[in-house]
Amino acid sequence: MQIHWAPSPNYTGGRRGRKIIAIVNHITAGLMPGTLSWLRNPVAKASAHYLVTKTGVVYQLVKDEDTAWHAGIVNKPGWTLYDGSNPNYYSLGIEHEALAGESLTETQYQATLELHRMLVEKHKIPVDRNHIIGHYYLDSVNRKNDPGPGFPWNRLLNDLVRPNTGDSSPKIVIEAGNNIINGFLHEDRAYGPVREIATTLGWQVEWLNEARTAVLLPPADEAENKSNTARVVIASHSITITILGDMAFAPVRQMAEAMGYKVDWDGENKTVKIR
Template sequence: MNKVNVKWTPSPNFTAGRKGKKIIAIVDHVTAGYMPGCLNWLCNPKAQVSAHYLVTKDGRIFQLVKDENTAWHAGMVKRPCWPLYDGTNPNYYTIGIEHEGFPNEDLTEAQYQASLSLHRLLVQRYEIPIDEEHIIGHYRIDSVGKANCPGPKFPWYRLFNDLRKKDEENVVRIKILFEGKELDGFIKDGKAYVEVRKLCEALGLKVYWNDKKKQVEVRK
């Protein structure tokens, strides 16, 4: 996975901590405004709103609130259609991503790629499932006041499809030589990987699957 470049631009609009809640979902938004106005507004104490991240049309990513703190992006709940809403403030257990633009506009390609990279980072960091209940639009929480957030042109299908693709960007295929035997492997994130069964068989060990315990067992 490529490194995600994020510029720290703190907003005063946040609540420290998350009331003991775990981050379970990403909420996508559209700013209904352009740079630099939308960034300034999210950082304006009078606005009383914020998001953890803002992705601009030219592909820049700003972080306004630290992940471990609560941004004010989806606290108003009106006729929610989100099964994971637990009756409390959704801000405490979600991360908010704002996208520069308006609901009737497509994301630019630079903006989409930046948002995709950010989603990948957050999905990996917080083990967020890649599905329609854990990556949602603001309208799923407020279907009255935010019915067009992030809007009908938000690329949900493409986003989910790309997120579900196997990340091969930093995978290097290699051959591992072990006592004269050649094993297929790969390097990812600076670590070498090889199939457990093949390595164990090269060591003269037997590999078994314990279905009851759902674990791999290696024996002499």
């Protein structure tokens, strides 16, 4: 993405050995070009690493490896990762051009989404509300509306956890254990990546290319508890089978019908007819 360098003198060199773990989002409560000038004015004693304008232009004021002055004053914080030290040393600050109560423009949203994607990937920042936060997480008294109720938290997090494929299908978030997996809605059904969901839950996945079939194998402890059962895959059908000795037994009707045959039951003679 295109980022315009507009250096501010309001920063501290380096990060005192701290690792970047979060992105703090702000609104400027002012408009361009004044807001950019203010963040570069030594009198302000404030800055941010990035500024995203209403028209989607992105400025960088402070290098990522340096400490911008964007969230150093802490007042009744609600951030669980706050460790008592200056949050500026372990966070990145993004300002968004907006007046109090305003929402981001669509162009501005797309620009900050791309910027967040870049920073999340670059610094390996987890995508959740504990690592992508608002200024109010650190100052709930004087910054309780920064970035304000109009900031698109849910949309931003949902978009960040899915690949940028350009697909127009409605996106969803799948919470599996402690992980977030991206999916989509199609004809009122939720779809998600089979391998990613299965492996997150501890299952193994084997892909049978010729049969165009994914086989899911349970975790070892579950497999031991069900050692007398297994599954047989026939075309698009998966059937639970029983292991007796060294032989596998399947429900006849399910197996035959999955193979494309018809099944009749002669109860009087206790006979199954497959045709």
